[in-house]
Amino acid sequence: MNSSLQKFWLLFAQAVTIMLAALFIVATLKPEWLSETKVGSIVDTVSLKESNYDGQLSPGSYHEAVKRSMPAVVNIVTNKGVTKPKSRKGANPNSSDPLFKFFFDDQPPEAEPRSSLGSGVLVSPEGYILTNHHVISDASDIDVALAxxxxxxxxLIGSDPETDIAVLKIEPKQLPTPITLGKVESVHVGDVxxxxxxxxxxxxxVTSGIVSALxxxxxxxxxFENFIQTDAAINPGNSGGALIDTRGNLIGINTAIYSNNGGSMGIGFAIPINLAKQVMESILSNGSVSRGxxxxxxxxxxKELSEALGLPGNISGVLLSGVLEGGPAARAGIKPGDVLMAVNGSPIKDVRGLLNQVAQINPGSQAQLTILRKGKEIDLTAQIGKRSKPKQQAN
Incomplete structure (x- = not known):
């Protein structure tokens, strides 16, 4: 028995020695083996609950709208030649507020060639793209990157600096599905x-927000302004891009932001699609936009001016301080000092309202002008002339 116990003890001692030696070698040469074993033992004690994805979209998701419209939004890269330093505040020469920024390349122009980035929207299978005038103005070369x-x-088919709309065309070869145009009448303040x-x-x-104002x-x-205001985050490079509703329909072309640092501050402006479409159709039909x-x-x-002129306190209209000799208004019998109250029966509240109202009338058409002269209302008929093209504005 003693001999048997001695043999058993010897075998046990040898086995323990071999195991300790093996453990030493592993700890020295492959310590990760031991750590993995340790981590595995800890993970085995943790219970995790995971969701089962059923293929359905999350409640409130706009994935389908984005999926339909995103392929039609393109990236525009323009190469611009040597330019002189000039204002970048847009087509309106009266605009001087430094807080208004366009969405792309909002750096002062330099007297050297430069490249700019912007966006555009494919709106037809023939390859027509809507974008902003200021994205492509002065461009010597225009490249479009598809999604x-x-x-x-x-x-460049044509552009209209006064609304900041431009129309481009690319070859219709295997183009993505054009975006669907929405109806501005269906857009309401508070809509996503x-x-x-x-x-x-x-x-x-893609960023989201609501319609802040119309x-x-x-x-x-x-x-000419009639913007959709939104708080959707938009930044430099978004100029000419799409503003869509939750069905994926195009309702506006993003144009500018109100900002004191060049970035989004929650106040952005988009040209409504009905105005953009009207300008595009005029460009495609006539090569330019004709306005009255x-x-x-x-x-x-x-109020002070009305009192000084002795006008009624509730008068609505604009004072005509000057009338161009031989122009449409002068031929109709309008004189300096008259107050223009309505055009074709539509009341005029201010200068911009008059500008917009007359611009919508086709040149050569007849229009009824209602004026106030020496306390009497008079209706005159004028043949609308054609508004001359504006001088090229800095963009």
Missing amino acids: DGRKVKAQ VLAIGNPFGVGQT GRDHVGINT WIGVEPQNLS
Whole structure:
């Protein structure tokens, strides 16, 4: 028995020695083996509960709207030649507020060639793209990058500095599905909207917000203004991009932001799609946009001015401080000092309202002008003239 116990004890001692030696070697050469074993033992004691994905979208998701519209939003890269330093405040020469910024390349122009980034929206299978005038103004070369990564050359069909709309065309070869145009009548303050563009050149980006206001004018960016205001985050590079509703329909072309640092501050402006469409159709039909003109120098009626002129306190209209000799208004019998109260029966409240009202009338058409002269209302008929093209504005 003693001999058997001695043999057993010897075998046990040898086995323990071999195991200790093996453990020493592993700890020295492969310590991760021991740590993995240790972690595994800890993980085995943790219970985790994971959701089962059923393929359904999360409640409130706008994925389908973005999926339908995003392929039609393109990136625009323009190469611009040598330029002289000049204002970048838009098509309106009266705009001087430094807080208004366009969404792209908002750096002062330099006297050397430069490149700029912007966005655009494919609106037809023929390859027509809507964007901003200030994105492509002075461009010597225009490249369009599609959502699938392809890059193609674009042709400028025409642009309208006074609304900041431009129309481009690319070859209709295997183009993505064009975006669906929405109805401005269906847009209401408080509606959720999504902005799609290429901010800072990082790539296609979607942000969300609401419609903050409709019909926003007197902003001082463009000559003709009727903006959709939104708090969707939009930044440099978004110019010309899409503002869509939750069904994926295009309701506006993003144009400018109100900012003191160049970034989004929750106040952005988009040109409504009905105005953009009207300008595009005019460009495609006539090569440019024709607007009405009557040849007057209007002035807003302040309370003090009305009192000085002896006008009724409730008078609504604009004072015509000047009338162009031989112009449409002069031929109709309008004189300096008259107060223009209505055009074709639509009341005129201020100078911008008069400008917008007359601009919508086709040149050559007849229009009824209602004026106040020496306390009497008079209806006159004028043949609307054609508004001359504005001088090229800095953009």
